Amino acid sequence: MGGPVYTAPMSHVSRQDAPVADALKGHWADRLLPPPVRPYARLMRLERPIGWWLLLLPCWWGLLLGQIALGGGFSNLWYAALFLIGAIIMRGAGCTLNDIADRDFDGQVERTRLRPIPSGQVSVTQAFIFLAVLCLIGLAVLLQFNRFTILTGIASLAIVAVYPFMKRITYFPQFVLGLAFNWGALLGxxxxxxxxxxxPLLLYAAGVFWTLAYDTIYAHQDKDDDILIGVKSTALKFGDATLPWLAVFFALSLALLxxxxxxxxxxxxxxxxxAAAALHAAWQLARFKADDPDxxxxxxxxxxxxxxxITLALLLDCLLT
Incomplete structure (x- = not known):
């Protein structure tokens, strides 16, 4: 990889209680879990729940849209619960795989240097074992569905496996993340x-453009470090032109939805x-500041x-029509 590399001092970060950047302060996973378990909770980002929410919501969209197509009524609550469990587990598996792949990069970036692997809280071997356990739990959840859904879920693994490496070869890893994170729309x-x-195919495409919008916003936190260590992102690709691109991504997402x-x-x-989600997207665009990480x-x-x-609107459609 091109570009200069810097290394953050690591002498003090092997503590079990070392917090990870952008974790929710006072989260139960950091307060209540036994110290030996906390690094694994951080490995799967339990203290950063936004990730599993963004993985879960397309699943619920697909489930509710499928119910609308059947004429409405109560959707399958058991399936909704399975998607919740699966989203938490598989988001954790994806983060663990990402941290294994990025362990050398993470130690050089201020925001990620306290992650469990670069900080020495979890070894690579332990992370691989933990990843295998999470995947087995995820498989157990997937096997509760019909055969077509099982096969569709298994097909997503190829995208999940290649995503951690995309930032090395393309300025659009956010697009690949969108392909992975919105697969649940198909499963629902x-x-x-x-x-x-x-x-469901239109819903899936809508989710991909939604991810391109929100993860481009997220990537602006790391753009200075990304330049130093030589990895790519849409934030670096679009630069000062990010705002109109965000508007395009949100507009395409809403139109496809x-x-x-x-x-x-x-x-x-x-x-x-x-329409209500469009107002929320407009609020995001109005507040966006590319050089303000917070x-x-x-x-x-x-x-x-x-x-x-979107979820509430689909639910009300199922129940009231």
Whole structure:
């Protein structure tokens, strides 16, 4: 990799209680878990729940959209719970794999140098064992669904496996993340229908553009370090032109989302939810500051609200029409 490399001092970061940057302060995982367990909780980012929320919400979108296409009514709460468990576990597995792949980079970046592997809290061997355990739990969750959903879920593993390496070869790792993080939109639909069709594919595409928006915002926190260590991101690619690109990504996401609703036969209630999400996206664009890491983190986390707006609208559509 090109570019100069710097190394942050690591003499004090092997403590079990060393906090990770951008973790929620006072999170239960840091307060209540036994000290030997905390590094593994940090490895799977339990103290940073926004990640599993962003993985979970497309699953619920797909499940609820599938219910709308069946005529509405109560959706399968058991499936909803399985998606919750699966999102937490598989987000943890993805983060563990990412930390294994990025262990040399993470030790050179201020925001990531206290992660469990570069700080010495967890060895690479221990991380691989933990990854295997998480994958087995994720498989147990996946096996609760129909055969088509199981096969569709397994197909996502190829994307998950290559994502950690994309920042080395392309300025668009956020696109690959979108492909992985929104796969649940397909699984939610297939859990009810046992097949794929236009609505879930449009929903999936909407999620990919949503991820391009929120993860580009997130990437602006690390752009100075990324330049130093020679990795790529959309934040570096777009630079000062990021804001109009964010507007394009949000607009495409909302348009594709609305198209998914139309093709699934959703009512005005669901479309109103898209309009409300558009207002939230406009609020993000108005507040975006590329050179303000704290603001970027705030806006990134706010996408849970964006996703919950859509979820609530789909749920109301199921129950009220």
């Amino acid at each position: 639909w297939t859990a009810l229908h046992g097949s794929l069709s236009a609505p 609305d198209a998914a609703l139309w093709t699934a036969g959703a009512s005005l209630i669901a479309h109103t939810g898209v 603001r970027c983190l705030e806006l990134f986390r706010s996408n849970r609200i964006f996703g919950l707006i």
